[in-house]
Every structure is written in structure tokens, then in C-alpha cells.
Amino acid sequence: MKKGFTIIELLIVLAMLGIMAGFTLLRVTGGQAAARDARRQSDIRQFQNAVESYANANNGVFPDGNPTVNAISLCGGSNPLGNVPCTDDPTTTNHYSYSTNAANTQYVIWGTLEKPIPAQIYFVCSNGSTGTRAATTAINNGTCP
Numbered sequence: 641m642k643k644g645f646t647i648i649e650l651l652i653v654l655a656m657l658g659i660m661a662g663f664t665l666l667r668v669t670g671g672q673a674a675a676r677d678a679r680r681q682s683d684i685r686q687f688q689n690a691v692e693s694y695a696n697a698n699n700g701v702f703p704d705g706n707p708t709v710n711a712i713s714l715c716g717g718s719n720p721l722g723n724v725p726c727t728d729d730p731t732t733t734n735h736y737s738y739s740t741n742a743a744n745t746q747y748v749i750w751g752t753l754e755k756p757i758p759a760q761i762y763f764v765c766s767n768g769s770t771g772t773r774a775a776t777t778a779i780n781n782g783t784c785p
Contacts, residue, residue: 673754676730680751681762683727684736687711687749688764690724691738702747702766705740708780711749714738741782748779 691714695702703720712735713719715726729735734752741747750763752775759775765784773785 670755677753677755677762679730680736680753683729684711684749684751684762684764687714687726687736687738690715690721690726691747691749694721700745702740702744703738704744705738705747706742706744706781708737708739711736711738737779739780739782744782746782746784748782748784750779 691702703714705714710728712726712728714721715724717723729751731754736749736751738747738749745766747766748763750761753760753762753772756772760772761775761777761779762770762772763779763785764770766782767784769784777785779785
């Protein structure tokens with residue numbers, strides 16, 4: 641008798657390796673989403689710092705965000721925040737949003753997170769509040785959710 645593997649044994653081993661590779665891919669993808677969410681939170685806090693610096697230089701008045709605007713539109717050249725380095729959402733499917741009240745004395749900055757299901761937003765407010773809410777939460781007129 642010859643020693644060796646049968647074709648059935650080889651196919652079973654290949655199938656098992658394929659299944660294990662699939663599980664590994666799913667775990668890596670979940671980690672990437674969590675990393676992008678951490679970046680989103682960091683980016684939004686950087687926008688908060690830039691907006692607060694602007695208000696300190698402008699008698700407590702924040703850049704105009706009424707109606708709601710993409711936060712990235714506040715940066716660059718002649719825009720209110722000037723040449724402050726601003727980044728957009730890592731996937732660019734959702735942009736960070738910025739809203740103020742009519743007097744530009746209150747603001748909210750938020751972005752949609754990728755990881756929690758159902759989707760949630762991460763927000764920072766002029767009153768110091770931060771947190772997450774359901775993505776269906778209506779935010780307008782600089783009112784903190």
C-alpha cells in the first residue's frame with residue numbers, strides 16, 4: 641500500500657483553512673472600524689479646539705453654522721478657522737457636521753460612528769457635553785442633544 645493523503649482529506653483541510661481565514665478576516669475588519677471610530681472622536685475634538693480658539697479671539701462668538709454645515713467647510717484659506725488643519729470622516733461617506741444657534745453663542749459638532757449597531761453619533765457641545773446618541777437624533781440650531 642502507498643502512504644499518502646486522499647483527495648477527500650485534502651479537501652477537508654482546505655475547507656477548514658478557508659473557514660479559519662474567514663473568521664480572521666471578520667475580526668480584522670471589526671478592529672479597523674473601531675480604529676476609524678476612535679479617529680472620528682479625535683477629529684471632532686480637534687474641531688472643538690479650533691472652534692473654541694476662534695471664539696476666544698472673537699468675543700465668544702463661534703463661526704456661523706446656522707443652518708448646519710459640513711465642519712470641513714470652516715477650514716482653509718478665507719474660511720472662519722483659516723489654515724487650521726482639518727480632516728474629514730475617514731470613509732468620507734458621512735461628513736462631520738457643525739451647527740450653531742442664531743446668535744452663534746452655542747454650537748454642536750458631531751459625526752456618525754461606524755461600530756455600534758444601530759448607528760450612533762458622537763457629539764461635542766459648547767456647554768462641555770460630549771457623548772453618543774442614536775443616529776436618528778435631530779440636531780439643529782446649536783442645541784446639544
